[in-house]
Amino acid sequence: MTQTATPNPVTWFEIHSADPDRTKAFYGSVFGWTFDDSMPGYSMIDLGDGAPIGGGIAHNDNQYPNDAVFLVQVPDVAAALAAVTEHGGSVVAEQQQTPIGLTFGYAANPDGSVFGVWCPPAE
Structure with a gap:
């Protein structure tokens, strides 16, 4: 079987949270993730060099559900x-x-x- 590039791959994920500090503490403790909070309302997740996809925590202020979603490029x-x-x-x-x-x-x-x-x- 020949491996080909996937059209429209999943390249990002987001965790939507009304309590981003608690969410960062949880994932940081469980998986060792670190975070960049330089963008207002959004925390970039640092998964380390070579991570196959990227991710972020969207601060939802209870305006939409707390969930995790994948994003297709x-x-x-x-x-x-x-x-x-x-x-x-x-x-x-x-x-x-x-x-x-x-x-x-x-x-x-x-x-x-x-x-x-x-x-x-x-x-």
Whole structure:
């Protein structure tokens, strides 16, 4: 069997938390993760060199569920969200863009499981 690159791979995960300090203490104690809190409202998870994917803790201020989601890297977030609805899923959060140009959105599959899609900033 020939190994090929996965189209649209899972490259990021997020843990949504109303109590990010407790969440960081938990994962830090269990897995030894460390965190970078330099971005307001978001803690980058430092998984060490060579980690296959990255992650962060989104401070949700109780505005959406405390959960963990995976994010799929796509070339076009709007097109991915359109494909979700075309195939029986739903859009949970429309496309948004960060100040550095990263775009993302959240969707649910037909069973209601939430996941994200994202695209890095254009170079």
